[in-house]
Amino acid sequence: MIIRPHQNVTDVTIQGYGTLEALVQLAFENDISITQTLAVGTSISSIEYEGAKAEIVNFLKVNNIFPATALTQGQEDIANNEDPCDLCKYFK
Numbered sequence: 001m002i003i004r005p006h007q008n009v010t011d012v013t014i015q016g017y018g019t020l021e022a023l024v025q026l027a028f029e030n031d032i033s034i035t036q037t038l039a040v041g042t043s044i045s046s047i048e049y050e051g052a053k054a055e056i057v058n059f060l061k062v063n064n065i066f067p068a069t070a071l072t073q074g075q076e077d078i079a080n081n082e083d084p085c086d087l088c089k090y091f092k
Contacts, residue, residue, distance in 0.1 A: 001015070001016055001043065001044050001045075001046060002041065002042070002043050003038040003039065003040055003041060003042050003043070003044070004040065004066050004068060005040050005068060006068035006069070006070040006071075006072065007038060007040075007066065007067065007068045007069075007070060008035075008036075008037070008038060008069065008070045009023065009026065009027055009032060009033075009034050009035075009036060009038065010023060010034070010067075010069065011066075011067035011068055011069055011070070012026070012038070012044065012067075013026050014056070014060075014067045015057070015060055015066060015067055016046060016052075016057065017049050017051075017052040017053065017057065018052055018053030018054065018055070018056030018057040018060075019051060019052065019053045019056070021049075021051050022047065022049040022051065022052065025047055025049060026044070026047050026049075029045065029047050030044045030045055032044065037070070
């Protein structure tokens with residue numbers, strides 16, 4: 001599986017298996033942390049997982065949907081800002 005912009009291990013797990021139940025196994029077998037930042041374009045190996053939800057995986061594939069929930073640097077800067085007025089920018 002090739003990592004796309006703003007994807008994390010959770011996103012890749014949903015994309016590849018249609019469920020988060022494969023998350024720990026995927027991370028373990030790729031020797032990565034479930035919270036690790038993944039570089040765009042890098043590849044992680046698929047795993048054998050019997051509990052995959054084919055209907056979800058197929059829906060994402062057919063509709064060209066690639067889950068991507070990692071924050072951008074700009075979003076992280078806003079979220080980490082201590083000025084409450086700046087937090088409004090996050091929701092625009």
